[in-house]
Structure formats: C-alpha cells, structure tokens
Amino acid sequence: MMITVPGGHVTLSDRRTERSWTVEVAPYLLSAHPLTRAGYAQVTTTRPDGGQGGGRLPAHSVSWWDAVRYCNALSRQEGLTPAYRLPHTAESADTKDGGDGGDGEGAHIIWDRDADGYRLPTEAEWEHACRAGTTGPRYGPLDDIAWHRGNSGERIHEVGGRRPNPWGLYDMLGNVWEWCWDFYDPEVYGSYRVLRGGGWFDEHWSCRASVRRRSHPTLRIEDVGLRLARSPRP
Template identity: 70%
Template structure:
C-alpha cells in the first residue's frame, strides 16, 4: 500500500527475514523484520529545502535530484524536523556523549531505515544481487555521465521503490562495526560514481557520521 505524506510517497514494506553479510569479515547474520513504511524515493533537493530551508547539494539545483552532501547527522535531524512539521513524535533524542543520539522505537515519527530494513526493501522478494538488470534500474558509473539524476527516472522494484540501487548511496541507522570503526555508520545502495560491483543489494559501505560527500543521500522510514 502506498501512502502520500506531505506530498511524498511512502510504501508499506511487508514483514520478513533478511540475511546480512559482510565481505571483510565473511560474517553472515539473519534479521527478522516487522512491517514498516519506507519512502518510495530518496529525499530530493526540493523536499530537503522545504523542511530545512537549506540546499546543501554540490550538484546544480534540481528539485527532483536526490539531495547529497548531507551527513548522517543532517539526515537524522531532517527526520526529526519532518516529524515535528507533521505533528508526529520525533524518533531521535540527542545526547551530549560520543554516540550522541538515541532512537525511540516507540515513536511514530520519521527515521532512517536500519540496514536490514534497507536490504529487505531493496530485494523486494528477490534473491539475486539486484532486483533487475542494472543498466535499466540504476544510475551508475557506466551510464550516469558522472552526475546525479532525477529520482524515479528508472523502473522501481516489485514493491514500488525507486533508486534503491545507484544514483546516491543512502545512510542507514546502524553502526558499521563499532569495535573496529567506532561511530562510523552504514551506507547502502551504490551511487552515480560507482562501478557495477558496488551497486548490489548486499554491498555495505561505511562513513563517519559527520562526512558530507557528493554521492551520499538518504531516504526516510517510519515504524508501524
């Protein structure tokens, strides 16, 4: 079921199980998921500006271009600001210690997806590396002209989600590997400058939560 919230589509994602894997450590672990809602598109420049008043992207202005140049911190603050605009309970509480933020799982507001939620939604019931032929479903280094493209310009997956692979990497809630990388957070999906290998449902990337780069954006989720 698709729902339009503040002019933006979110899709109900069914419950299920996904098995995450890490190429560096060769570790695999299953995760059970309850249903949740996920935005059909990455957050665009226009939506980000509407909520925050800012246009941080390094790409030329384009209302339907995915916002990029946003840190993980920018993304979680956007989620709280969007929740407050819609009269929902913000999902995040900010602290002063090193980790800095808590997720209130009981809140009905917007949040980042977990990486398990992201991969489950990306796969949309498929089991291969991608939910379709890469050149048809994603903007990557081989076809992007080394730039972002309007969201929704490629066919969606079976659950109606666009740009899950390519265009921009997407921040997830999770810490990547706190014992080795500290506060680094997970990125998923591959981007416009990535080779084909990186644009797969299972690929994990990490980045410091303060980093802002031109191939990283995000999409929002909500708990049910």
C-alpha cells in the same frame, strides 16, 4: 510517497569479515525514492548540497547527523513524535544552519522505537526492501534499475528515472548511497555508520543489494543522500 513494506527476514553479509547473519524485520513504511532537494527545502533553509539543480534531484552531501536532524524536524512539522532523542548540542545545531551538531564520535543519540516520526531505515530494513522478495544480487538488469558509472554520464539524476523494484521502490541501487541507522562495526570503526545502495559514480560491482559501505557520521559528499522510513502507528 511512503510504501508499506511487509515484514519478513533477510540475511546480511559482510565480505570483509566473511560473516553473515539473519534478521527478522517487522512491517514498516519506506519512501518510494531518496529524499529530494525539494523535500529537503521544505524543512531547511540551507541545504548541504548548495541547492543547485532541479528539485527532483536527490538531496546529497547530507551527513548522517544532518539526516537524523532532518527526520526530527520533518516529524515536528507534520505533528509526529520525533524518532530520535539527540544531545542538546546536536539538536540545537538544526538542519537550518547546516551545522554538524554533535561531535560525531561520543555524542549519544537514542532511537525511540515507539515513535511514529520519520527515521532512517535499519540496515536490515534497507536490504529487505531493496531485494523485495528477489534472491539475486539485484532486482533487475542494472542499466534498467540504476544510475551508475556506466550509464550516468558521471552525474546525479532525478529520482524515479529507472525501473522500480517489485515493491514500487525506485533508486534502491545507484544514484546516491543512502544512510542507515546502524553502526558499521563499532569495535573496529567506532562511530562509523552504514551506507547502502551504490551511487552514480560507482562501478557495477558496488550497485548490489548486499554491498556495505561505511563512513563517519559527519561525512558530506556528493554521492550520499538518504531515504525516509517510518514505523507504522500501533
């Protein structure tokens, strides 16, 4: 289920550089919960996470490249215009074979912002949706809203098991980190992309609306997944 997220503005911050910046956000659609294993299986035949466990567990061990190829494949399956234009080498190594696609460094990808297909949220869209009009570090008491190291039993959990935020979005904090479209800091970290939200193995201080993590776009690890976004049709 996709939730309509209203437009607005959000102020992002980075503790490493002590920098903050405000971004205007247009209305968009965002999945009510992270992509599940069942959802991933509708498009793929080989899942990076090995496919162990129930279908409502988050799809994890998904690289950024896996995520953008999944978005394009799902868009085509539903008759939507793919949001991403990938190099031939990256597009041909589709999600069905589990390959890495492009080199993760210099491969060029273009986001068609007029496309109505599935995509990753921008970092600003992610934080705007996570906060859902709240102003604190979290949209509720941590144990009520998130699976983290203190309550997860050090394992992943089915989506939707904690209380949603005021806009009806589940697991925005905890359970799995979620890829965003944005580069983290290309001048310092090159092709590294942004991850948001914290995961089931993270301490409480990592499960906050403002926390930023970075990783190489080919990374696959058991506490990283994705959440689908879409731009509304004109």
